[in-house]
Amino acid sequence: MQAEIITIGDEILIGQIVDTNSAFLGKEFNKIGISIYQITSVQDEKSHILKALKEAEENADIIIVTGGLGPTKDDITKHTICEYFDDVLVEDQDVLENVERIFSKYKSPLLTVNKHQALVPSKCKVLMNHNGTAPGMWLEKNGKVFVSLPGVPFEMKALITEQVIPNLRAQFKFPYIMHKTILTYGLGESALAERIEAWEDNLPHYIKLAYLPSLGRVRLRLSAKAEDKVLVEEEVQRQVNLLLPQIEDVFVGYEEDRSIEALIGQRLIAMGKTLAVAESCTGGFISQSFTANAGSSAFFKGGLVPYATASKVKLLGIPEALIEEHSVVSKAVAEAMAQNIRSMFESDYAISTTGNAGPAKGDSDAEVGTVHIAIATKDYVISEEFNFGKHRENVIGRATNKAFSMLQKEILKK
């Protein structure tokens, strides 16, 4: 069973927003056994939307359309879908009440255009949007399902998980799809591929392997699809068991549905341990990655971003002499930062970063891309020096990923 995603909105095509909805949809659909055949982003333009709907209907069984459901003139998805289904718009009483409820809650005056949010194609089943005024709409044609959803991410996400997926499950029987992703660090994509070539060549036809290199890591993703869930899971596990001894030296862990920082958090909570972070060159990125996850206050005590060199001295207690002797981007300073932030927050673990993310040299003579990362525990401190290249975004991203890997390694020792 295949689905296709159509995202509508000029803002996507002119690059004003990044389309994150499609990744969410891809992930959620895969979980229940629906592959995404194609993602198509089109303009707020009637003939283009009609063409995309027609092509999607040819390729897929389920067509998910997001965006273009706002109350203003540039939003034309609803009228276009109505035309595609040769239908008329009718007022839905429940949607109207939902719109009125939302406007009275926010004490905003209810305008005619807002009431128009309650107009839906007569043939559609309404998916009530409890987080906004634009309802989801479910339509069917020749056994194919079309779902139109608002483009606002949290409204779309709630509609998908609470209504679209349960409805699809009730209506169709899906094959089982599973993905297993293995994180490696330290070997390039091609060297890794050469090393495991014999294993890869012997994978059964229903298991596909992909290499995903990103910011210093290579992720190996196994994707399997078949009717029998138990058999697929056993075979994937058997293949992983064959693979692991060959990549022991570079294996970091598995990436479940959760990110490495979520996994670290989970593990720290289970251990009853806590974390603090002192970030210079990563500028808050590490803290933000941890706190983005719900429940992070159970292990994350906090962080400091001592961006200016003076604040490393004054607020983090790094001796001026140490900075003068070694420079602010050095092993000695990184280790002192990790130890001091750990004491300040009275945490079990601490991470620190100091480096030069570029593009210009900062308060140190270190080459652009040089980063020192340290991990401190009650008993010891370790650190490593890296060069993450000359692109600021990359340096910050790779330093963050590396800090996660280093911390995970220390945690797994326990």
Next chain:
Amino acid sequence: MQAEIITIGDEILIGQIVDTNSAFLGKEFNKIGISIYQITSVQDEKSHILKALKEAEENADIIIVTGGLGPTKDDITKHTICEYFDDVLVEDQDVLENVERIFSKYKSPLLTVNKHQALVPSKCKVLMNHNGTAPGMWLEKNGKVFVSLPGVPFEMKALITEQVIPNLRAQFKFPYIMHKTILTYGLGESALAERIEAWEDNLPHYIKLAYLPSLGRVRLRLSAKAEDKVLVEEEVQRQVNLLLPQIEDVFVGYEEDRSIEALIGQRLIAMGKTLAVAESCTGGFISQSFTANAGSSAFFKGGLVPYATASKVKLLGIPEALIEEHSVVSKAVAEAMAQNIRSMFESDYAISTTGNAGPAKGDSDAEVGTVHIAIATKDYVISEEFNFGKHRENVIGRATNKAFSMLQKEILKK
């Protein structure tokens, strides 16, 4: 002149990565007057890629293909393009030298698969990739341009700005496209639309208006496209001058190509002023947003993420009695946090956030979604209380945006 983007890779369709390349391409192409007709994401599968190429060739003059150029077996873009152009692969000496140079720099052994990176279609013009081993490839067919680029963002970006765009400019004449985006805060999309309806209806046909609501803000984007650059710019400015008096109370500023945090940074640097941040519920997001921009060390002194309540007392000097009296999520605590962080970092301005991002209640009884944001200067401190709803991601995002708006307002007073 229209372009189409094809992004290749199963990882996009299963939602393992978010496609950020397309937004970059959309933005860069728009700057030089090329509209993106469609973005299509397809699987690593030959027949599907061939179909996408054929459809794109029908719609667009320029086809940009990203992804699928790695050295491993799952990367099939190069072979597929070769087939589409009825061509053969030949070894390019310059690319081979580039590959050898990169491998010798990182002291990695050069494998046969890596040497295969130097195989390119015989009809293509090579776009040398100075940041990686997979070259860009420029091909032409019936007056249409096809460019295949690696999917690694920083490799792709460098090839686009340094080679693809200069080549396109040399070969074609483009119309002038401009976008002007006006930021508003405080009025809903539909209320705004009703207020400016007469103005919108009188826009000339070559100026298009879009409403972009996001996390509490509504952005109004004017897009204009015509041959004559001067006339277009004058007309857009004239329309903006007609609009502004109607939205005076909600107008925040313009969004140039740069984000609001980049504009704030630019302005602080021009004023010779500095900033520090104390973030509780935003958990590092504000700091990270500032430090993501190059040159931020010229105004950003640093930040503290006092996530645990105890660290607000110990590290930020918030009196325990104040927290007990008002609770940790309160106006009094937010204002003290902003004042104290400003003193600690000796900055001119400071931002603080304290709130409950959910999903569960934290160290305070405040309702999920409650956030207090304060701005401190040498002379005064102000704060506001908000409720940003019950979705964690939203609460953090809206609190961050609101903090930027509040700070910008204070800075503009000077």
